[in-house]
Amino acid sequence: MWADLYEKLSNSEKEEFKRLANFILARTFLLRDVYDAKEGMVRVNPEYRFVERHFELFMDYLQYSGWTLMKDSSYGVIVLENAYEYNRIRLDRLTTLILFTLRLIFEEEREKVTLRKEILTTTGQVVHKMLALSVVKRKPADRDLASGLRLLANHNVIQKVEGLWEEAENRFLILPSVLFIVTNQKISELYDTLKDAEENGGEQPENESADTDGILRGDEDGR
Numbered sequence: 577m578w579a580d581l582y583e584k585l586s587n588s589e590k591e592e593f594k595r596l597a598n599f600i601l602a603r604t605f606l607l608r609d610v611y612d613a614k615e616g617m618v619r620v621n622p623e624y625r626f627v628e629r630h631f632e633l634f635m636d637y638l639q640y641s642g643w644t645l646m647k648d649s650s651y652g653v654i655v656l657e658n659a660y661e662y663n664r665i666r667l668d669r670l671t672t673l674i675l676f677t678l679r680l681i682f683e684e685e686r687e688k689v690t691l692r693k694e695i696l697t698t699t700g701q702v703v704h705k706m707l708a709l710s711v712v713k714r715k716p717a718d719r720d721l722a723s724g725l726r727l728l729a730n731h732n733v734i735q736k737v738e739g740l741w742e743e744a745e746n747r748f749l750i751l752p753s754v755l756f757i758v759t760n761q762k763i764s765e766l767y768d769t770l771k772d773a774e775e776n777g778g779e780q781p782e783n784e785s786a787d788t789d790g791i792l793r794g795d796e797d798g799r
Contacts, residue, residue, distance in 0.1 A: 581633040585630075585633075597637065601638075605656075605751070605753040607654075608628075608653070611737055613737075631645070642659045644657045653753050673706060674724045674728065675733070675758055677702055678734065682754050682755070698744065699742065699748075700744030703716070721742055725748070734751060
């Protein structure tokens with residue numbers, strides 16, 4: 577049982593366990609490789625290693641509350657899902673389209689860069705891709721664009737390298753966690769939805785929300 581494993585931890589490890597259990601509940605994903613702004617490079621995340629070492633403890637503990645913790649060692653992603661499908665965020669249409677575009681960029685660039693799991697891009701490149709795909713007819717407002725990107729960063733789908741979210745030259749990493757939200761099937765479904773909307777006379781209402789059928793949770797204020 578998780579309680580037996582917990583009691584084997586030192587006092588400092590118990591504090592770290594409690595902190596990271598809350599972190600995972602708030603952020604959904606924990607990544608092995610993260611960008612270190614001070615060093616200016618991607619490094620191994622010690623928080624990921626801690627959870628990896630005590631994975632059975634975290635998994636058993638969270639399971640009691642209806643959560644399923646999973647680990648993909650290939651991509652270096654620890655992901656949390658709710659067995660009852662509660663605590664989801666319904667993304668607004670623009671954030672959903674950003675997420676869809678990030679997934680496509682990730683897939684395209686991953687074929688070029690085989691040694692890294694994360695992909696570097698810019699806000700400008702994302703907007704250009706959205707326009708090229710005709711998922712938007714014009715550049716989104718800076719405030720809405722920044723809000724959507726900030727929300728995805730808050731849930732460890734992307735990570736800023738430098739700049740402001742609304743700036744075209746803002747650089748950020750698309751993390752492999754995007755693969756666990758936008759599956760190949762979801763890409764096809766969203767493409768069909770966009771195609772139907774175009775055939776019916778244009779875009780859907782801007783305030784329309786969309787369930788990614790994924791696992792984003794937490795506050796919806798787009799911190």
